[in-house]
Amino acid sequence: MLSKFVLLTTALQAGLATAIGNAIVSNRCSYDIWLWSVDQGYSSGPIHIPARTKYSEPFRSACNGCGSSLKISKTDQLVGGQHTQFEYSIxxxxxxYDISFVDCAKGENASNCPGHDKGLVMDSPEQACGKANCAAGSYCPTQSYYVDFPQQKLGLDDPVFGCPGKGTSMDLYMKVCSDEGPLKRSIAGRMTLDDYA
Structure with a gap:
């Protein structure tokens, strides 16, 4: 009996060790957005995320330390200079993770970056995780990338946040138009606020 318990406990621990969370894009904007999910070996087509809805996909990593990018556009075309990127790596x-305006900011101006007019946030319900928060219309180089090498070009540390030592089982939320109210969800026919979406 004890051997079955030990075997079951070991199997559960192995399952927890390999548990994987989700990258969740919450579109709090009053307008629709489109997403392209990209890494070294994969690129999705445009994924439509209507206003006031969310999209979720499991974390993935092409290799240890390789990055994935969720590119956000206001149209179903991925046009250079007009997309915000939520990036993460394992x-x-x-x-x-980080927020990148490298492909859409012009100097300190990020008005071409979807969601920037109403704020962008990247965070997790996991308390140990950091929070990237760029307030609506602000210049926020300590919270997001405006240039590819901030240490060299701006004299600032890279605006990278994380959940060191917490594994990969938590969800990571990427909120577009984060200054707008949280999304609502229906539970047993009643509408409630989803604090993180």
Missing amino acids: ADGSIW
């Missing part, structure tokens, strides 16, 4: 079992 390195040594921990999640690291």
Whole structure:
């Protein structure tokens, strides 16, 4: 009996060790957005996320430390200079993430970046995770990338946040138009606020 318990406990621990969370894009905007999910070996077509809805996909990693990018556009075309990127990587079992305006900002101006006019946030319900938060219309180089090498070009640390030592089982929320109210969801026919979406 004890051997069955030990075997079951070991199997559960192995399952927990390999549990994988989700990258969730919450479109709080009053307008629709489109997403392209990209990494070194994969690129989705445009994924439509209507206003006031969310999209979720499991984390993935092409290799240890390789990045994945969720590119956000206001149209079903991915046009250079007009998309915001939510980026994450899994390195040594921990999640690291950032918001990038590198492809849409012009100097300190990120008005071409979808969601920037109403704020962007990247965070997790996991308390140990950091929070990237760029307030509506602000210049926020400590919270998001405006240039590819901020240490060299701006004299600032890379705006990378993470959940060191917490594994990959938590969800990571990417909120577009984060200053707008949380999304609503229906539970047993009643509408409630989803604090994280």
